[in-house]
Each structure stands twice: as C-alpha cells, then as structure tokens.
Amino acid sequence: MLQRTTYLSHSYNKPNGWSLSAYEAAGGYRGVRRALSMTREQVIDEVKKAKIRGRGGAGFDCGTKWSFMPKESRKPHYLVINADEGEPGTFKDRTIMELNPHALIEGCMIGCYGIGAHAAYIYVRDELHLSKERLWAAIKEARAKGYLGKTPFGGGYELDIYVHTGAGAYICGEETALLNSLEGKRGEPRLKPPFPAQYGAFGCPTTVNNVETIAIVPTVFDVGGDAFAKLSTLYPFNDGGARLFGVSGHVKRPGVYECAVGLTLRELIYDLGGGILGDRKLMAVIPGGSSCPVHLPDEIVNVPNDPRFEPYNGKSILDLPLGVDTFRNVGSMLGTCCAIVMSDAVDPVLAMHNLIRFYRHESCGQCTPCREGCGWIERIVNKVVAGTATREELDQVHDIASDIMGNTICAFGEGAAQPMLAFVKRFRKQLEDYVDTGGKSQTHRLEL
Amino acid sequence: MAFALSAERERELEDILARYPNKMAACIPVLHLCQEQNQNWVSPDVIDFVARKLDLSAAHVKGVVTFYTLFNQKPVGKHQVWVCRTLSCALRGSDRILAHCEKKLGCHAGETSKDGKVTLRTAECLASCGTAPMMQVDKQYYENLTIEEVDRILDRLTRS
Ligand SMILES: Cc1cc2nc3c(=O)[nH]c(=O)nc-3n(C[C@H](O)[C@H](O)[C@H](O)COP(=O)(O)O)c2cc1C
Numbered sequence: 001m002l003q004r005t006t007y008l009s010h011s012y013n014k015p016n017g018w019s020l021s022a023y024e025a026a027g028g029y030r031g032v033r034r035a036l037s038m039t040r041e042q043v044i045d046e047v048k049k050a051k052i053r054g055r056g057g058a059g060f061d062c063g064t065k066w067s068f069m070p071k072e073s074r075k076p077h078y079l080v081i082n083a084d085e086g087e088p089g090t091f092k093d094r095t096i097m098e099l100n101p102h103a104l105i106e107g108c109m110i111g112c113y114g115i116g117a118h119a120a121y122i123y124v125r126d127e128l129h130l131s132k133e134r135l136w137a138a139i140k141e142a143r144a145k146g147y148l149g150k151t152p153f154g155g156g157y158e159l160d161i162y163v164h165t166g167a168g169a170y171i172c173g174e175e176t177a178l179l180n181s182l183e184g185k186r187g188e189p190r191l192k193p194p195f196p197a198q199y200g201a202f203g204c205p206t207t208v209n210n211v212e213t214i215a216i217v218p219t220v221f222d223v224g225g226d227a228f229a230k231l232s233t234l235y236p237f238n239d240g241g242a243r244l245f246g247v248s249g250h251v252k253r254p255g256v257y258e259c260a261v262g263l264t265l266r267e268l269i270y271d272l273g274g275g276i277l278g279d280r281k282l283m284a285v286i287p288g289g290s291s292c293p294v295h296l297p298d299e300i301v302n303v304p305n306d307p308r309f310e311p312y313n314g315k316s317i318l319d320l321p322l323g324v325d326t327f328r329n330v331g332s333m334l335g336t337c338c339a340i341v342m343s344d345a346v347d348p349v350l351a352m353h354n355l356i357r358f359y360r361h362e363s364c365g366q367c368t369p370c371r372e373g374c375g376w377i378e379r380i381v382n383k384v385v386a387g388t389a390t391r392e393e394l395d396q397v398h399d400i401a402s403d404i405m406g407n408t409i410c411a412f413g414e415g416a417a418q419p420m421l422a423f424v425k426r427f428r429k430q431l432e433d434y435v436d437t438g439g440k441s442q443t444h445r446l447e448l
Numbered sequence: 449m450a451f452a453l454s455a456e457r458e459r460e461l462e463d464i465l466a467r468y469p470n471k472m473a474a475c476i477p478v479l480h481l482c483q484e485q486n487q488n489w490v491s492p493d494v495i496d497f498v499a500r501k502l503d504l505s506a507a508h509v510k511g512v513v514t515f516y517t518l519f520n521q522k523p524v525g526k527h528q529v530w531v532c533r534t535l536s537c538a539l540r541g542s543d544r545i546l547a548h549c550e551k552k553l554g555c556h557a558g559e560t561s562k563d564g565k566v567t568l569r570t571a572e573c574l575a576s577c578g579t580a581p582m583m584q585v586d587k588q589y590y591e592n593l594t595i596e597e598v599d600r601i602l603d604r605l606t607r608s
C-alpha cells in the first residue's frame with residue numbers, strides 16, 4: 001500500500017535543511033532526550049517494539065542485534081555505522097548524510113546509549129565527500145551545543161562521534177571487512193564466529209548498523225516503538241515502520257521515496273517512478289541492489305501453508321509488498337530496497353555481463369570459490385557476448401554459481417552467485433540465442 | 449627528497465590520531481592526507497613516512513595501499529575523472545559518456561591525457577544511480593549528465 005511518510009525526508013527540500021537549527025525546528029533531538037531518561041534495557045525494548053529490520057541488506061532486527069551486546073564488560077563498546085553504500089543500484093544513505101545528517105547523529109547517540117558505547121565511528125566511503133563534510137559539520141554543531149562530549153544534555157553519559165573514511169573497495173561494506181578497514185588494515189572479511197558483538201572493532205564488543213537503520217531510531221523515541229511499527233502493513237511479518245525506497249534505471253522519475261513499509265514494486269515503478277521510460281514494457285526488475293535475484297513481471301507468488309500470504313498468492317510478484325520476509329519466502333531478497341528497472345528494449349545478457357564484471361572486480365580474493373568462480377563466470381559470459389560460448393558453458397555458469405553459494409567466508413559469494421543463477425534461469429532463451437547465432441542479439445544494448 | 453607534511457596537515461594528523469584507540473587505525477585517513485599533498489599519489493617516500501609516523505611496518509602500509517583502489521601507486525594527472533559504468537548508469541547511457549570522454553581526451557580509461565591534465569577512469573557504482581549517468585571529477589559529483597555537459601566539464605579541466 002502506498003503511504004508516503006517524511007520522518008527522514010522532511011528536510012530534503014528545505015534550504016539548509018541539514019543544519020541543526022532546521023533539524024530542531026522540525027522536532028529533532030527530542031527522541032534522544034527521552035531515550036537518555038530511560039534505562040539501557042528500556043531503550044532496547046523500545047527499539048525492538050519498532051520492528052526495524054536492518055536497512056543495510058540482511059534485514060536483521062535492529063533491537064535484537066543491540067541486545068546481543070554484553071551487559072557488563074571491562075572493554076569499551078563501539079557503535080560503527082556502515083556508510084559504505086556501494087551496492088549497485090543503492091543511493092539512499094547518501095541522501096540522509098547530505099540532507100538530514102543530524103538524524104544520523106541523534107540516532108548514533110541513542111544507539112551508543114542502548115549498547116553501552118561511548119563512541120561511534122561512521123565509516124563513509126571516500127567518494128562521498130559532501131556526505132563527510134555535512135556529517136562533520138553536524139558533529140561540530142552538536143558538540144558546540146553540548147549534545148556531544150563529557151555531559152550530553154547536561155547528563156553524565158559521555159558520547160562522541162567520528163567520521164572515518166574508506167578508500168574505494170565495495171567489500172568494505174561487509175561488516176567485518178569494514179571493521180578491518182576501520183582498524184587500518186586491508187578490508188578483508190573475517191571468519192565468523194566470533195561475531196562483532198563479542199569481538200568487533202579493536203577487539204571490543206561492537207554493533208555495526210546501516211546509516212538508515214540508525215537514522216530512523218530517533219523517530220521511534222518520538223512517536224513510540226509500537227506506533228512506528230504499526231505504520232507498516234507488514235506488521236505480521238515483524239517488518240515495521242517506514243523506510244526509504246529507491247528506484248533507478250528505466251523509469252521516468254528515478255529517485256528516493258520515503259514510504260510506510262508495505263509498498264509494492266508496482267507502486268514503486270509506476271506510481272512513484274512514473275512508469276517505464278518511453279512508455280515501453282517492463283522486462284525485468286532487481287528488487288533491492290544488484291546482489292538480489294532478477295525478476296520477471298509475470299512471476300506469480302505462491303507460498304502455500306502460510307496464512308499471511310493469502311492476500312498475495314496468485315498475484316504477480318510486482319504486487320507483493322516489499323518486505324524482508326515476504327521476499328525471502330518467494331526465493332528472492334529485499335536487500336537495500338532500491339530497485340533497478342529494465343525495459344523491454346534492453347538486452348538482459350549485457351546486464352548479466354555488466355554485473356559479473358562488477359563482482360569479479362570486487363571479490364577480495366580470500367576464498368577460492370568466490371575469487372575463481374567469479375572470474376570463471378565472467379570469462380564464460382565474455383564468450384557468450386562474443387558469440388563463442390557453447391550451451392554446455394551456460395550450464396557451467398549455473399554449476400559454478402551453485403558451488404560458490406555457502407562455501408565462502410562472507411556473503412559476497414552469495415551476492416555474486418544469486419544474480420547469476422537468476423539470470424541463467426530467467427533469460428536462458430536469450431543466452432541460448434547468443435550461443436546459437438554466434439553472438440547476435442535483438443538489441444545488443446543497455447541504454448534505451 | 450624525503451616526504452613531509454605541511455604544518456597545517458601535521459596538525460590535522462594529530463587531530464586524526466586523537467580519534468582512535470591506537471595509531472594503526474589512522475592508517476587510511478593519514479594516507480589520504482599524504483596523498484593529497486603528494487600530487488595525488490602514494491610514492492614509496494609516502495609509505496615510509498606513514499609507517500614511521502604510525503609505528504607500522506612499511507610492508508603493512510604497502511599492503512593497505514595496494515588493497516584500495518583510491519590510493520594511486522603511480523603519478524596521475526592534475527585532475528581525476530571517474531565515469532560510473534555499473535548497471536544503473538549503464539542503463540542510462542554511461543557507455544556513451546565514457547566513449548565521449550575517451551575521444552575528447554584522446555586517451556583510454558585508465559590513462560592520462562597527453563597534456564597531463566586529466567586521468568580518466570571507470571568507477572563502480574558511486575551511489576548516484578537515481579541521477580545516472582554520472583561522473584566524479586576530483587571531489588565533485590556531476591549527475592544527470594548529457595554529452596554537452598561533459599564537454600563543458602572537460603573543457604574547464606583542460607583549460608585549468
Ligand atoms: C559484500 C557486502 C557488501 C555490503 N555492503 C553494505 C553497504 O554498503 N552498506 C551497508 O549498510 N551494509 C552493507 N552490507 C551489509 C553489512 O554486512 C551489514 O549486514 C549491515 O551493515 C548491518 O546493518 P543493518 O543491520 O543495520 O542493516 C554488505 C554486505 C556484504 C556481504
């Protein structure tokens with residue numbers, strides 16, 4: 001159901017909407033005052049009630065993640081914000097950092113208090129210079145007001161926040177790679193366990209959360225956890241509140257739209273996105289960043305034995321509300337909730353080619369199945385495009401991708417394999433046409 | 449000549465160190481700081497400097513430098529241009545934008561124009577997919593690009 005909200009985006013079109021005065025005029029820094037008057041346990045309970053599913057891609061419940069942090073420990077605790085935003089098709093966190101940075105700063109304060117940390121690091125990819133600038137400016141404003149430092153808001157809970165920069169590596173968005181990078185090392189993912197809540201940044205208990213996950217937390221303390229959760233039509237799926245939806249590719253109005261959870265792909269593409277460019281037909285859509293499977297509009301939802309799916313069974317996947325568990329149950333993934341739309345004028349084989357080149361380039365190389373598998377698939381798809389591949393090699397793509405799944409240190413492996421499996425399954429005919437005709441294609445282009 | 453930071457950047461380095469529980473964590477920010485002062489590349493001198501400043505081995509610093517694409521291990525042009533070519537941008541014509549840049553600058557992606565003004569590169573998704581096609585010039589994003597806009601930007605760079 002399409003229901004626009006403005007919890008994060010109220011400042012997006014205001015002049016100087018990113019300043020502290022604009023933020024406070026809109027009710028900012030009320031939530032943190034309320035949170036600091038509660039106990040740590042009460043803060044976590046409130047966040048649990050809000051049913052915020054992690055906005056970084058994995059969709060883990062935010063309050064539950066916070067509750068994994070040790071109650072007592074002699075080591076310091078850290079909150080680390082994942083602002084690496086590198087998943088192809090994803091451009092939502094940047095809007096928060098550039099246009100509403102105080103929401104993230106206030107969220108960090110509440111998060112730190114909730115997990116028992118006194119410092120937060122915001123790990124921003126280096127390319128986002130304006131984001132870093134706006135965040136530092138917001139931190140300085142908050143320090144000057146006495147909201148950060150030894151005695152925030154006159155209380156005794158010391159807090160500070162720092163911006164840290166990456167240096168260009170998609171894999172640093174993976175949380176343990178990000179921690180290594182924060183520590184000044186190569187950004188290679190770590191074996192888990194131990195999990196960050198036990199052994200995270202600098203060997204200390206750490207919570208890693210996405211920018212948007214944390215930026216929405218102040219709203220929870222403003223409107224109340226329960227009320228926030230119930231904004232969503234996916235409340236029965238424990239998927240609460242409102243979030244940012246992105247849409248890019250072949251739509252008339254690409255962009256970031258804030259809505260209550262429960263929005264469908266059809267609403268995102270046609271109502272918010274304005275429909276397909278040139279009024280063409282929709283060929284395919286990737287629901288939430290390139291690591292998700294690609295879908296065709298004529299796929300039908302069928303999840304028997306789960307009454308929650310009754311309203312959706314028999315309908316197109318375009319009419320299934322975008323939620324973490326709704327999409328997981330149909331063999332897909334919600335990811336970052338930023339859809340990539342392709343019209344029927346484009347060649348899906350070239351889209352597959354574009355993506356495997358990305359994954360081969362970004363694999364950190366620690367695990368053989370990922371490093372070699374991505375390279376191998378890329379070589380085969382290169383041959384497909386050049387018209388020199390065989391049908392057996394198309395089957396090989398499926399086998400190689402299947403062998404990556406579950407056999408790697410980090411989830412990059414699945415993120416690379418899933419889209420390849422989906423392209424081979426849904427565009428088998430187009431791939432075979434390439435093979436059979438020695439590289440001829442209907443359109444041979446990606447742009448309209 | 450051995451590498452050294454300006455007085456202002458030395459102060460910034462102290463600022464950076466104060467943010468972390470140990471010196472190693474300052475490695476990436478300090479490398480950025482040095483690279484900026486060193487005409488945008490990390491020379492062997494820079495690596496030695498950072499290693500000394502942060503009590504790290506040169507091997508550690510080199511390992512970091514080689515992992516991240518934004519540390520240049522060779523000299524680069526006065527300006528750097530990155531054209532994003534990942535899927536959302538490709539769907540909006542990034543191939544055309546890149547081809548135009550190559551033609552206009554007379555060099556391929558990965559190379560520097562003959563006058564030494566511009567190093568042209570491709571980038572993977574820069575979180576601007578809703579305003580594709582796009583490119584980054586030094587620290588600035590240019591979005592919703594047209595060929596005419598690219599011409600204006602590149603002309604400005606080659607005149608600078
Ligand atoms: C290869 C890879 C890249 C990732 N990139 C990002 C990213 O850019 N931003 C992000 O927030 N999470 C990213 N994640 C997910 C993080 O590992 C982690 O799940 C997330 O930051 C947790 O925050 P959340 O629970 O608030 O969503 C990535 C994961 C993988 C495997």
Ligand code: SF4
Pocket residue numbers: 171188189362363364365366367368370371408409410411412413
């Ligand atoms: S799965 Fe790929 S990216 Fe992740 S650790 Fe292994 S090689 Fe690196």
Ligand code: FES
Pocket residue numbers: 088089090532533534535536537538572573574575576577580582
């Ligand atoms: S694909 Fe180019 S900015 Fe995302």
